[in-house]
Amino acid sequence: MSEILESVPNYSVGNDEEVIEKIITPFRENEGVNLLDYSADPDHNRLVVTNVGGAEDLFEATLESIGIAIEKIDMNEHSGEHPRMGATDVVPFTPVRGVTMTEAIELAKKLAKEAAERFDLPIYLYEEAATRPERRDLSEIRRGEFEGFPEKIKKQNWKPDFGPERVHPTAGVTAIGARKPLVAFNVNLKTDDLTIAEAVAKKVRHSSGGLRYCKAMGVDLEGKDAVQVSMNMTDYTNTSLQQAFELIRVEAERHGVDILESEIVGLVPSGALIDVAEHYLKLRDFSSDQIIENRLLEE
Amino acid sequence: MSEILESVPNYSVGNDEEVIEKIITPFRENEGVNLLDYSADPDHNRLVVTNVGGAEDLFEATLESIGIAIEKIDMNEHSGEHPRMGATDVVPFTPVRGVTMTEAIELAKKLAKEAAERFDLPIYLYEEAATRPERRDLSEIRRGEFEGFPEKIKKQNWKPDFGPERVHPTAGVTAIGARKPLVAFNVNLKTDDLTIAEAVAKKVRHSSGGLRYCKAMGVDLEGKDAVQVSMNMTDYTNTSLQQAFELIRVEAERHGVDILESEIVGLVPSGALIDVAEHYLKLRDFSSDQIIENRLLEE
Numbered sequence: 215m216s217e218i219l220e221s222v223p224n225y226s227v228g229n230d231e232e233v234i235e236k237i238i239t240p241f242r243e244n245e246g247v248n249l250l251d252y253s254a255d256p257d258h259n260r261l262v263v264t265n266v267g268g269a270e271d272l273f274e275a276t277l278e279s280i281g282i283a284i285e286k287i288d289m290n291e292h293s294g295e296h297p298r299m300g301a302t303d304v305v306p307f308t309p310v311r312g313v314t315m316t317e318a319i320e321l322a323k324k325l326a327k328e329a330a331e332r333f334d335l336p337i338y339l340y341e342e343a344a345t346r347p348e349r350r351d352l353s354e355i356r357r358g359e360f361e362g363f364p365e366k367i368k369k370q371n372w373k374p375d376f377g378p379e380r381v382h383p384t385a386g387v388t389a390i391g392a393r394k395p396l397v398a399f400n401v402n403l404k405t406d407d408l409t410i411a412e413a414v415a416k417k418v419r420h421s422s423g424g425l426r427y428c429k430a431m432g433v434d435l436e437g438k439d440a441v442q443v444s445m446n447m448t449d450y451t452n453t454s455l456q457q458a459f460e461l462i463r464v465e466a467e468r469h470g471v472d473i474l475e476s477e478i479v480g481l482v483p484s485g486a487l488i489d490v491a492e493h494y495l496k497l498r499d500f501s502s503d504q505i506i507e508n509r510l511l512e513e
Numbered sequence: 514m515s516e517i518l519e520s521v522p523n524y525s526v527g528n529d530e531e532v533i534e535k536i537i538t539p540f541r542e543n544e545g546v547n548l549l550d551y552s553a554d555p556d557h558n559r560l561v562v563t564n565v566g567g568a569e570d571l572f573e574a575t576l577e578s579i580g581i582a583i584e585k586i587d588m589n590e591h592s593g594e595h596p597r598m599g600a601t602d603v604v605p606f607t608p609v610r611g612v613t614m615t616e617a618i619e620l621a622k623k624l625a626k627e628a629a630e631r632f633d634l635p636i637y638l639y640e641e642a643a644t645r646p647e648r649r650d651l652s653e654i655r656r657g658e659f660e661g662f663p664e665k666i667k668k669q670n671w672k673p674d675f676g677p678e679r680v681h682p683t684a685g686v687t688a689i690g691a692r693k694p695l696v697a698f699n700v701n702l703k704t705d706d707l708t709i710a711e712a713v714a715k716k717v718r719h720s721s722g723g724l725r726y727c728k729a730m731g732v733d734l735e736g737k738d739a740v741q742v743s744m745n746m747t748d749y750t751n752t753s754l755q756q757a758f759e760l761i762r763v764e765a766e767r768h769g770v771d772i773l774e775s776e777i778v779g780l781v782p783s784g785a786l787i788d789v790a791e792h793y794l795k796l797r798d799f800s801s802d803q804i805i806e807n808r809l810l811e812e
Contacts, residue, residue: 477799505783
């Protein structure tokens, strides 16, 4: 398997084991798809499934699971802490190996078109697959949520990219897109002063003047003598982990505070960490072809 | 393919394209073996072949190639700069994935036994597969080379581990062993003073009081305004690249010299670089299972 994408579809179910099992079955049973992880959060009332596989197999399995979600989930009865707008809320595709972003976008569009037609479901394309700038940001699309969408969808600039111009009565609307791999990277500071984590987060995140592909916020770590700068690195190929780390170090120093430790939550492409090693060792002319495991994957 | 070893057999041929092609053919044609690289150095008159694959397939392909080398190479007509003692000079096996060192040692012993019987060839086990301490070091075994071995092999403590107690008339003797992955790691210093590289190398290498799994020497970089601390990291799981790098930094500073850059020559296991990233980012509770590519290899 040389061409690999990751997909992390989110469904609006978090409590019903039977429905969860049915939704993940197409991924589990498809031989070209590797179901890496799934987690259902009862508070969020949300199921997050992580798969890797080839484009065609991910297309087939995801299409089938969207059909099952439509059949089993009624959004009129759904509530939870996490914002949501559809039974299948969002489906992002990410290139992992031997696949370009253009191919990931094509896959997103193909799935959006087929799912819209087959299930009579309005679908928005987002991030790299977005058809207009204001649809790049998923939270902009989702604003108003399931309850607000019957009004929102009537507006000229919120006409869906595929499917009918009205909300599916029980399944709402779905966003399908393509994005770069996201790395959840947290850095803990040796202080219990949350305002310091917040001040440092403000300096490091893009929205307030920091690094282009970094989202950050300060978080209190209950019961631990530390506070956290919690980050989403949205494009590690352009904003590296070590850039964020070093900037946090310098900003925290200004408050007389050192870095305690860091953590990566969930999955990370090896390239994000190899890049860190290249930086600190000042490696010259290093190629990812030199990594034995990458040669194994080329098979 | 979940259980993978690397093997890097060395043959005493560097000029004869036809013989080289014949020797690598068993690796090229075995479907369970991935021939990653081969390079023949005319000055060294030596062929180095890098393969990865499962134990059984590497066993079969290597056995066949040893037979071809015996048939095609006459050590009585061989000369070259690199020390050597046999047509197939040395065969190291290294665990890469899902394989323990014990299994790599078993593979080395199985191949040694079979090749000795089939080709009437004296074979020494070395490094992790060695049967006595003085045979761990390949250079100790090879001392005296092809020309000196008829005398050496008669000595009680140089009785081969397998095969006859006399040199093969045309193929000499062969060493087969198991070892940890070796990383060729060089650090260049911003000076043209070779004595500084030599002084730093002395501090960092095991033999003169430095790091346990580090061999190092100072090297002049012709035409470049820098000198090199050239290292073989023989067990990066116990002596890390960043330990060597930081020790070099501190030792070079004492001479008023900074590090210019570093390089990794040839292949490196991803773990050696992930370890560097974990160190500098102070990563807590990181598991290699979090690396997407590792999950792909589990398939």
